[in-house]
Amino acid sequence: MTKISKRINLPINRAEGDLEIQVEIKDDTIVDAWSAGTMYRGFEAMMIGRGARDGLVVTPRVCGICSLTHLTAAVEALDEITGIAPPDNARRLRNLALMVESIQSDIRQAVLMFMADFANHDAYQHHPLGDDARRRYNPLEGESAIQVIRETKRLLQIVAIIGGQWPHTSFMVPGGVTSIPEIAKIQQCKLIFERFCQWYERSILGCSVERWNRIKSINDLEAWLDESSSHRESEVGFFMCFSRQVGLDALGKGPCRFLSYGNYTLPDETTVKGVGGRLFRAGFSTGVEVEPFDSSIITEDTSHAWFEKTDKALHPFAGETKPYASGHSGRQYSWIKAPRYGGQTVETGPLAEMIINGHPLFQEMVKDKGPSVFARELARLVRPVSLLGAMRIWLEELLEKRNETFYFPVGTIPDGEGAGLIQAARGALGHWVKVKNNKIAHYQIITPTAWNGSPRDSFGVRGAWEEALVGTTIKDIHNPVEAGHVVRSFDPCLVCAVHCIQKGRKKGFLTVGV
């Protein structure tokens, strides 16, 4: 690493000091990058010895915005250990709750966090859409920002209804769910859902879901944009117009390898169509060449992280979380381990899901120019399209089949091991659990931000967004908005950190070495 001569305080993830990124710049271009998680969390260590079901209560509290996602991963790991598949109605409720959390996160991230950078006055004061961007996305007051907070707040009511509690619901349990919503409550969920769909189509897409689904290629996308002013004025349309003029389609390539664990296990009897029993397919791809997913080749490398070293990278069923911050200073630089799939760095998140699900538009984008900030963020903005249809069907099916069971009795959790592998809003999330004598004997969590924001591995290979930063041109090192676009396109999140009210709070920052 070259000598650091300048440090810039960039709120890179607005996660209050728990993510720091250093980049080395030559001739205005980033030539190397280091991503550091700056806080040891060690949730796994605190799980050992607790009751077998405690992950259902503890892990949803790990993160304020992925509460249901952790709950889902935790319960699916226990489902595997008990060998009892939950009844169809429980699947419907679990999926609906997880989908609400994902949609809420996608839209908030896109408008409140990613497109907030379009309102960066110093960077975009001469951009032809700069004034419009500030009107829409200025933090705390932009028209789109306020609208998004209001609408996503309403959507969350669905979780409160079906979870029977908000926040910190633990309504998913081995064998199913603990809540059986009344017909009137399901009807209420439908009303909230349909109102949200109307807003999403009107404001985010600028067209119906059916019209959006007719887009199968880059040419179709361009034609869609030209087709009407409502398309251009929607958030997706504005994002396209603004991005085109700042070249986001050529920024932030990354490793060009993708991972998705697949998501939303389908009920046995449903009219929702999926692949291999899930709505979203599991897989790994190099470019757009998709291979079947094999969970046995996931490993965690600790060579550059502040954890006790092992002879080789270990599978999460064998891995440990033992902090060790002494020695090797300079080589170790993060509290995040380096997850690898078959020894390789991968990107995970909405773009990975689109590629692995075989979405023709996103496959063409990646074939054409490789992954980019543009493709990644567009995938996030339109991912709800893939969810809304299934949500509508499952709400209807719940009304029809409300008299069927929501829970199969499960007694003591037997000894065994299980993995809950799902897609969080930010990508692949896994809980690997071993139970012995009705106690947790082992718990490992790999979050999406660990995949995307990993440090180097023992071969010196960079993590996904470290790699994506390389080659980025920075016009003004005092306002490196381009680097912000790259990292934020992965939706970095370490929200499970300190966040108390304080004067002169520390922000996550980007350090630039020149």
Place this chain on the structure above:
Amino acid sequence: MKRCIICIGNRFIADDSAGLAVYDKLCEMQPFGAEIDLVEGGVSGLNLLSFLENGGRVVFVDAVRRMADPGEVVVLSAKDIVSTLSQDHFGHEAGVPYLLSVLPKVCEGELPEEILLVGIEGGYTLQTIETAADLSLTLALKGMKDLA
């Protein structure tokens, strides 16, 4: 009048767990003798907005930094809380200052008549938590004016 105490923070980060230690203490102290909604707000950020649309009085309890001497308990008004907003950009972690800044623009119910925050500075003892719990209850019942 509706009254609500929302304890926030992260149980798994010692520096940020004071609000939830108060929550646990308040749970032990129930029933309160008057109707007060007690909420474990955790790190729910923007998702706490729905608790701020029912009018009445809302008292947050949280750890604070650089607001007082270590071990002290302070009371902040809504204005004090919003004044701590020093970022121009926010993320998934958006906290109470962000929440209160956008509240008037997104509230679809009734805005609270009074919003206060009981802050615990630095490391805490059982005594500090008890003091903060008692103060939260008093503020929820009487508000700042009557306290003075």
